[in-house]
Amino acid sequence: MTTPRSRLAPSPTGALHLGNARTFLWNWALARTRGWSLVMRIEDFDGPRIRAGAGESAMDTLRWLGLDWDDEPLVQSSDRTPYLERMDALAEAGLAYQCHLTRREIGSEAAAPNEGDHELVFPADLRPEEAGDSLPFQWREGSHWRFMTESGHHESVHDQISGVHDFEPASECGDFVVWTVRDEPAYQLAVVADDIRQGITDVVRGDDLLASSARQQLLYKAFRSDPPRWWHMPLVRGADGRRLAKRHGDTRLDHYRDAGVPPEKILGLLAWWCGLISCREPITKEDFLEAFDASRLPPKDVVYSHEDETWLTS
Template sequence: MLTRLAPSPTGALHLGNARTFLVNWALARQNGWRVLLRIEDLDGPRVKAGASEGAIEILQWLGLDWDIGPVSQTDDLTPYRAALERLVSRGLAYPCRCTRSQILAASLSAPHAGDHELRYPGTCRPAPGERIDLSRLDDPEVSWRFLTPDEPVPFNDAFAGPQSFNPQLEVGDFLVATKQCQPSYQLAVVVDDARQGVTQVVRGDDLLGCTSRQLLLYRALGLGPEPAYTHLPLVVGEDGRRLAKRHGDTRLSHYRDRGVSPERVIGLLAEWCGLGGRREMSATEFAERFELASMPSEQVVFAAVDDRWLGS
């Protein structure tokens, strides 16, 4: 069994990230899973200099470790290209020249809350049976979309329970590669998890809907076995929105630089995970005491009192 810690170097890790990574790591150490550290650094324009190194330092500061890695997605792009070629050759992906403004103008649905996704209306969808020339993969002016079937894709989540989403109704034919043939998150995570042997995916429940899309790609690419999924509630601010800069500085590096100990941070996370009243705690003790069945199912609200406790 293998799980992965997969920070993205598009920003510094904050308390919400820490809670998910800590639970993931604890489940691994409880169940004998190996842990892979994967740096998901494909989102080039948003990647921040030094963020990868910063994430590794912070995870180590918290007391987390791993058995494999770190490995970075940008180390080798050929597996993503091969997967895209396979989809195109099977008639399951097609080129698209639509801009976001064109999709917005043609779309009948509003962006999804929090991720600003629009449902793609199928403007560039090819006619049934139309074949796409693989040479078009080198056209820098097109992106690539998955020919998404109109059907529900059910799965059972270890924490959230039975789930089912119809990606065609929610987002339509979703992107598998952007212009310049850069793999999308949906394609890259499937390719990586399959080739690296990831069997356990633990992440925030903002990605629940993505799971059905990723399962479709697993099946379209003939990959397997499919991993088991555990989606955890998010940490949000007092306004109910996902933890971000608008809620103040919740970066782990901010607290570390203020002299807050990792045990104090983990103590707060432990309370959020159902381990009783907050008190300082090591990552090792957290792993010994954590029980997924006792974790609250509702979102955690980070409030000013929590920030004060960390700094007291």
């Protein structure tokens, strides 16, 4: 029987904050307490948002917190071949097509994005005539490639934390981008290609990516591979109810580290947020593992409060 495998996958677009840390720590503890393999991946296909050195910084910060992983880290941008091979397969099967439309052109015809979403729904009637044909994959300047979604198709996502969710990708996002105008694999394609080649059986991440699981399952089917088990965690939010970000102050782990906050305090706050201890108190990583119980994760989002900040920095 194959040993289950999960991955830590920071994106080097900025420093890790408390919300990221909670997800990575819970993922690490889930893997370590169940005897899974755990690997590191630096997801650095995000164009101009990528910051030099942020990947190494993220790994250094996670080590400071006490996390470890198996094998050498995989850096996406180090080899484009796996993604090109997947695009060749999609294009040859007639499942993806080249699109030259700009966001403005799509916006004039597409449905408005959902509240809080910046993605336009791409309708089937904007497809080029050759969509569905078997064509060689090639990128041209100013173009991108989209994966075709089937009208009326429902995709069921079984999440280990929140249960079963039903999605209809054609109406929720339409044909989605798999290769970008920057001549890079899009997030949906890159993570599926990597999870397949790394043998990932369990994906742990924030529940803001739950809808992405439906799209990724379509790609798994296209590649004739089984999708992983999904674990989508409730998010950490600020007092205003919005996802934790710069607007809520400096919640970077490096900020607390530089201020002399010990990792045991960070671990204690995160353990409290994960429902593992009854109050905020410093704990070691060994304490966290001993207390870990996936079933105790609170079902609702966590709010980072003034009291949390005061306790951390006092």
